Amino acid sequence: xxxxxxxxxxxxxxxxxxxxxxxxxxxxxxxxxxxxxxxxxxxxxxxxxxxxxxxxxxxxxxxxxxxxxxxxxxxxxxxxxxxxxxxxxxxxxxxxxxxxxxxxxxxxxxxxxxxxxxxxxxxxxxxxxxxxxxxxxxxxxxxxxxxxxxxxxxxxxxxxxxxxxxxxxxxxxxxxxxxxxxxxxxxxxxxxxxxxxxxxxxxxxxxxxxxxxxxxxxxxxxxxxxxxxxxxxxxxxxxxxxxxxxxxxxxxxxxxxxxxxxxxxxxxxxxxxxxxxxxxxxxxxxxxxxxxxxxxxxx
Numbered sequence: 001x002x003x004x005x006x007x008x009x010x011x012x013x014x015x016x017x018x019x020x021x022x023x024x025x026x027x028x029x030x031x032x033x034x035x036x037x038x039x040x041x042x043x044x045x046x047x048x049x050x051x052x053x054x055x056x057x058x059x060x061x062x063x064x065x066x067x068x069x070x071x072x073x074x075x076x077x078x079x080x081x082x083x084x085x086x087x088x089x090x091x092x093x094x095x096x097x098x099x100x101x102x103x104x105x106x107x108x109x110x111x112x113x114x115x116x117x118x119x120x121x122x123x124x125x126x127x128x129x130x131x132x133x134x135x136x137x138x139x140x141x142x143x144x145x146x147x148x149x150x151x152x153x154x155x156x157x158x159x160x161x162x163x164x165x166x167x168x169x170x171x172x173x174x175x176x177x178x179x180x181x182x183x184x185x186x187x188x189x190x191x192x193x194x195x196x197x198x199x200x201x202x203x204x205x206x207x208x209x210x211x212x213x214x215x216x217x218x219x220x221x222x223x224x225x226x227x228x229x230x231x232x233x234x235x236x237x238x239x240x241x242x243x244x245x246x247x248x249x250x251x252x253x254x255x256x257x258x259x260x261x262x263x264x265x266x267x268x269x270x271x272x273x274x275x276x277x278x279x280x281x282x283x284x285x286x287x288x289x290x291x292x293x294x295x296x297x298x299x
Contacts, residue, residue: 014183014267016083017274022181024089027097027173031104031166037225039164044227045218045237052217053149055102055115060142061095063123067139068185070132071192080187087184090177097170111224115217122213133193137202140189143182144203144261145210147268148254150178154276156250169287172280179277183268196264203261 016022040047065088075081102112127135153159153175163171189199222228241251260266 014269015079016180016183016269017272020180020274020277022083022086022090022184024086024093025173025177026093027170029097029100029170031101033166035104035108035166036164037105037108037110039167041162041236041240043233043237043240044222044225044230045233046240048218048221048225048227049214049237051105051110051112051221052115052214054098055105055110055112055217056119056213057098058095058102059116059119059123061091061098063127063135064139064142064185065091065095066127067132067135068188071136071188074192075188077187077191080184080191083181083184084188087181090181094174094177097174101170109225111220114220118217119213122209133195133198134202136185136189136193137195137199138206140185140199141203141206141261142210143178143185144258144268145206146178147182148257150175150182151257151271151273152250152254154179154273154280158247159250169284172284172287176277176280176284179273186268200262207258 036042037051038044038047040050068084068088072081072084075084099116102116106112126138130138153171160168160172219228222230227233239245239248241249243249243252257271260270
């Protein structure tokens with residue numbers, strides 16, 4: 001019983017597959033050209049959801065980085081130390097890329113500045129109120145969400161077909177790297193802290209907070225652009241999230257993956273999607289070689 005309360009896993013940590021690396025790659029896209037506000041399936045409701053998530057990323061990614069840095073020197077596994085450095089580098093590039101995107105989206109009327117400001121304020125409060133161990137637990141929990149989103153993109157090729165070309169490269173690049181480092185924050189937490197109750201508490205409150213804030217920011221975006229009363233788009237969006245059919249229920253189908261995190265012996269690499277990661281890395285290389293992408297790629 002005491003071992004169960006002390007640690008989240010009673011088995012040796014799984015290693016990431018040998019065909020997956022955690023190396024930072026700067027994307028460096030130029031978003032100052034024409035952007036489509038309703039970039040996902042030309043649907044303002046779904047586009048607002050992704051805008052709401054994306055606008056939180058710069059402050060959120062930097063929170064994750066600082067949490068891992070707080071415990072970096074206490075990691076006892078040499079391979080994990082290297083992975084933590086790779087994680088920090090990847091997340092730093094993600095923060096910078098979404099910051100550039102937010103700046104461009106602001107110019108076409110998406111209230112990204114407000115979302116970034118609110119997110120920074122909220123995370124500052126969390127860092128003030130919570131001790132480092134709880135911040136690290138929150139990071140491990142939040143990384144499960146980003147990994148689930150990465151899996152959603154990589155395991156559903158039809159989703160990328162619905163994305164406007166000005167966003168597609170960013171979506172695929174971010175999904176790949178979130179999948180590559182999906183176990184790092186979890187492993188850092190287990191290696192340095194390991195409390196199952198602390199991690200589960202963080203998982204519950206971060207779940208509630210992320211859903212609440214993303215829903216609030218979605219509403220603000222929809223109110224600002226006048227789409228809040230677009231019933232057709234809203235119904236299509238809700239079907240995409242919770243409905244049925246080939247293009248329906250994407251969030252509903254994520255529920256089993258969400259629930260697996262509660263299992264005491266869970267580990268992120270139980271779901272070995274390394275083949276998907278490497279397939280999409282090939283797709284990303286092809287996208288970056290197109291004339292349009294080369295013109296927009298400034299990294």
